[in-house]
Amino acid sequence: MNVTGDEEAARQYIVSTEDSIIIDQLARLRGYPCSHITEMILIRSRNKNSGEDDLRHVLSCGFTYNGVHYRRFGKSASQAKNGITAFVCDKYYDVLYRISQMDIPVANCVISKYEAQRCLIFSSCTIIKDYMPNIVIIGEYKKTLNDIFIRYVTDNRRVAEGHTDIKLSPFDGCGCHEAGFMHTVSSRLKLDYNAAGVQVRMPFIKGYSVYVPFRKILREWNIEYITDIYGVSHHIDDIDCIWNTSMFKGHSMFYKQYGSDAWNMYMAAINKYSLRLGISKYSHHIKDIELYTRMNFQYIQCLKLWNSNYIRCFEDKAFKSYDILNPDNDGDGIVSIARYTTDLFENIINGNKFYTYRFLGIRDTKDCKTDSRYNEAILINDIMLHDPAVRHYIHMKLSKAINEARTGKIYCSGFYHTGVGDMLAYLQYAAGLEPVGCLNAHELYSGCMPDGDCLSLRSPLVDPSEVNRVRIVHNDITDKWFAHFKDQDIVMFNAYDISAPQQGGADFDGDIFLLCNDPHIVQAKSDKPIILDINDKATAQAKEYTAENLVEYELMTRDNRIGDITNAATCIENRYATDEAVRSLYSDFASLLRIYQGKEIDFLKTGLRWHMGAGLKKYLRQLPYFLLFNYPKEMERYKNMLAKRSKNPDSNEQVKLNAYHSPSPMNELCDYISVWEKKHIIRDKN
Template sequence: MIEMYRLKKINISYIIKNKYNINIDKEGEKDFLIQQQGNALFRQIELLRGYKTTNIDELIFVESKNKSKNEQLIHILKNGFYCNSIKFLRIGKSASQAKNGITVFISEDYFKSITERSQLGITPKSCVISKYEAYRNLILSACKIVDSPLPYIIIVDDYEKVLPNQYVRYVSTEPDEFEDEDGKKIKYDKKLVKEGLHDVKISPFDGMGCHTEKISKLWKEAIGLKHDAISFQIRLPFMKGMSTQAPIQEYYKDMKVTKIKDIFGTYHDVEKIDCIWTKSMWKGYSIFKDRFGKKGWNEYLNRVNEYKFQLGISKYNHNIKDIDLYSRQNFQYLQCHDFLNNKYVQWFNSKDKNKGKFDFSKEDNKSKLIKLAEYSTDLFEKIIKGDKLYTLKYLGITETNSLKDINSNYIKAIMINDNMLQDICIKKTLIRMLRKSINQLKFGKIYSNGFYHIAVGDIIGFLQYCGGLDVRGCIGANEIYCKTLPKGECVSLRSPLIDPSEVNKVKISSNELTDKYLDYFKENNIVMFSMYDISLPQQGGMDVDGDLVNLCKEKLLIDSVIEYPIIVDMTDKATDVAKDYTLENIVEYECNTRDNRIGEITNVATSILNVVTDNEKYKQKNKDDIAILRITQGKEIDFIKTSTRWHISQSLRKRNKKIPYFLLYSYPKKLKAYNNIKNINKDIESEEDKLPYNAYRSSSPMNELCDYILQWERDLIWNYEVIDTSSFLINKDIPTDNLHIEKMLTKIYKNFIYEFYSIIDNEDKNNKDEQDLANSDGEIDKDDTDSQLDILFEKYRSIINEVPLDKKVITNYLVKICYKFKNRDKVFCWSMCGDTMLENLKNNSKNNPQKIVETSKEDRNSKEYLGRWYKLVDVNEEDTDE
């Protein structure tokens, strides 16, 4: 169970409105509370505070995205602000918080101590501020703390190699000029896309380390995992990366290596080593080397222990048994494949005004993309038609050995009694979920054969390098090693993906070395990349510090890969210059890193990719623009650490004014605006007078997919029939005729509903059309609306628990109140009394409860769902006990 903490998040406008001195009472606090997973900073505050609490009153998240508020932002960054008479000062922000315009402030009483601890007692005189602040604030990354001493860790230098004569595309600049509106000549650096043979330098173990099997078991137990994970994303002050289990002692024994030299020249006995981590993981290397020389690592460990920091785990791999074998694609992946349907293009370009709808029912008309989408539409049709097994799987049921294994009360209810499929609350929830899923199909979220894996470098090559051996690795160019998918071709996809050359066609393979040393990869969603190809720079400049890739075995995708030279950033990881580490320069860094342009870059690229043209010159221009945007995207992702970004040219930015039609379904506000324009234009006869649309239609595969889903959706026959299930949900021996009790509980119910919909309506009001498909750097931030709802439910459970009545009596009355009228929301009784309602349901049900078991394709009662085969079976009475 993930432990969540509560703290306040306040928009800067509220602070400004109250003249930097705000007062929030307990009643008003709920409007500002959010929930966050634990991290090293919370633990440091706990150590200083002297006791544990899930309410972190010492911190406040301040949100400030609007650049018009920069003057006021500078004021609080320099001077802080007051909340309930306590002064709060700026402490920092994580990479994820920076993307969302958030800075963390801490109460003045803790400011000095926490600043010292976040710096491990070393304040730099000068540094690259963006990079230093990103690494100092790694203690803000969400993680589970490993409550045990640090293992025996050694740090080795990073390994780099050059892959010669790679035919690639790259961006170069040359001086150019243009005339502005006043005729003045403006000089600028023009970006040009070129291609040719180049030596490409790679770091195949960037952000990666390894550890022993003993450590895997220790970390598994420490963070409460049920499965045997082998790869863990670790967090310590100035330390981050992915550590993967490796046969350290076994391999070195075979190779007759007894000692390993660390980055400081010290030798370590192999038998003592628990972890071998790289310099690229230890972000504090230069700080401690410059200050303490060869004693740098020992001094780092001393300070980590002095301040009582412990290892944190922010991500880990999963076991294949817990993963669906099909995953959803996204529009970035799909639009970068060759799915153009010539028949759809011809129909679209037809001048016949009465051409009607494109007939997707004809097999000859179906493109590869539509055939791929049919798996998803067939799946949803089965759920809409009321198939119990498909409905339960869709609702999220995984383990069903007994009802105890299920978290959702709705699913438990269906398992106990089939009538609950017709319960109005469950039916409305299911329809709402289905409509959302169907809407997502329109912008590419369709299922395909394959799922996500954590990328790691060549384990054997890494051990060879660390042991001073000849570095050869164990897999060849264009090969990958993973044990969760069958051997053969697949595509490797990583978000954000905007250039077709980023789609990486590789071959899953194995050999004697992998079979001997890496068989433990089996059942783990880990994929090992080769050190002999350019897969890492090809897939968005990927590191092996926890990045995820979707390995897809779908033949339709494999056969549709567009093969042309990859685009490589020849100036990758370029950084800002070092500056004095002063408040003035920190404030400048804060103001420069408050926005996130990843969504805009993605959408500009999408607008270009969905233009269909036969003009070869225009096609090449589009390819070049996409390539430039790909490099721009990479710079933007690393911007918080480097302070280096490429600005999008005005000509490219204009492409975002009109997005392709399918993408409207990802942005409710833009879709509403489009439909409003459409309605207005209906009454305007002159084409010249019609309003311009905010989206364009084209015969692109993604627009074709959207068209197909819209047609399919119109033909769906929904079953809205519901029955009154309240008689199943009450204890029939307990009367509900006391009007005083009913009136008192009705008042509580109405208060809850008012607050519940205030939160929901506020979410709709603040819903912005933004998209960010970049990796979150391992940080897990709970959605603000979910956090507020969790807090609301907790508040009302406390209120209900204080009612001086037996829980069974309260349950009967709440069911009566909530189910009294068809349109009344039932979420209140289910969230307050769900356990008792389920107990009543079991007592009032005559049929046998059922469970889902995984079976084989050969089982005649089995049904396939996302790559696995299942069936429903009756369960024993003892399995249903709570």
């Protein structure tokens, strides 16, 4: 395939990208950095697009663009979800591919898993120049929790319940580092504080590393040496980072190739190609964190917030007489939580300067950096708040926020934290001791949250059992060794329960969790038994690593169905049923979809995907009313269908609507916001 195009035509297809290890390597090979990466072209083609034969040809043979030939190279996980594949020009292809493999050719592998690991070099990150820490790799600690009562999916894809033993990896994806690493990286990131936690990227390495003063702790335990998984002993003064094989994805490959010399050969390849450490995200200081966070409809619909008053109104068809704005009708439902959000909106509408500033993202009028020209104008002179253009700008932002509130974007107390395992237990394991830790079952430690009951929520959230009720605690050990957590968004999990598997099969390589301590929300936790995938480590069979099999892998992984699965769950969760058998069926479907979702999320790594059958897909034909506000075309269809119905109200062949009303918490929230808006917002007819 031969493609030509002039510079003007090509400009519309140029996409911005952040730095990454592969871009850094291209700059090294080229000899200089460049803002336009001409050596790489991204091709987008999703499964739903036609032209599979053309795509197969391009993946197999590459293409020529303006006289330069490009070949299929790979894709990151996010690129795969959007049907994107990277192609690299012939000039750098061979050497760059060799670098991506770290000089270890592969004959047979689980292609989906290997490609996900090889292509970690595509991950966006900040490159840390002229610094490489001394890293020690230890093994992955695993344990078994006995006789845990869970829901699970049988071989014939039916939901069952029972007691079983659960395998747990309490430090999956996380490790620790010393203060020197923290200071150096924070300085290179140009932060005005020391980031205790960072998500690290290197070839075949992915994980979250958190500061632990391990030299002081180990010396208190009279330990001077740590032995790595390869049998090499290291003095603690020489160690910057203690990471493990759940972070080092290339461990088995390098160990198979080099045996006990695996890590030395890995670092030799790092030095050979001048590869560098990358930081893809870092912990935030409390001074930069909003202490209230907007929820989403996935969270709300999985809480027990059904309002008996609103249900009665729905059953009696008494909407005309029902005053949803009257606090007496709030009951235990969602509206009492939503009032905090609408009160904020009312303060902005009434011209409250403080709330308007905060709504615009202005935290400090004396020292505020902003990309908005409108905000700049307001900061220079607040009289600009009355300028028509600025007022229009605020009005547009407020209208967007109101519309988003209809679909669940309402505020709750709490904020997102990056999760790590019990770092004291981790250090005990690294030192060859029994990993006891400093937290008990159902306890979490967050230095930024007050002690007490709390909900931990993680997206995507499909089933009510994924909502995790925990207790935030601190103790003498956390106060002594982890006091630096008190100003950063890091939460430490215990090593004695299934909190991480419960929350969508989470791990600790950078996953984030919303911690909310609003008493109303905490009390709304469902008591539904936890659903777990008891076969979540299954992968596709190993195949020959050939061009033909890579093309088949590419054709198989050009889309993701997470949205469809989430929407199917939403369509089920918001249905109202009084029949216990129907309610039980809906509950089982939601549990089943939680497992579908986990399979889909891990599809790129495992090569295994579950397809929704007709029995689940049929629920997508009718959305809950509130969800129409996320899909303008579906809302237009809905209105057109209603118009057709109104023209023939007595017809026996009524048009079946693409949405349904029910007294669910999300539909109640949508109604509340709409009625509140009509009362408080006067819209220009234009």
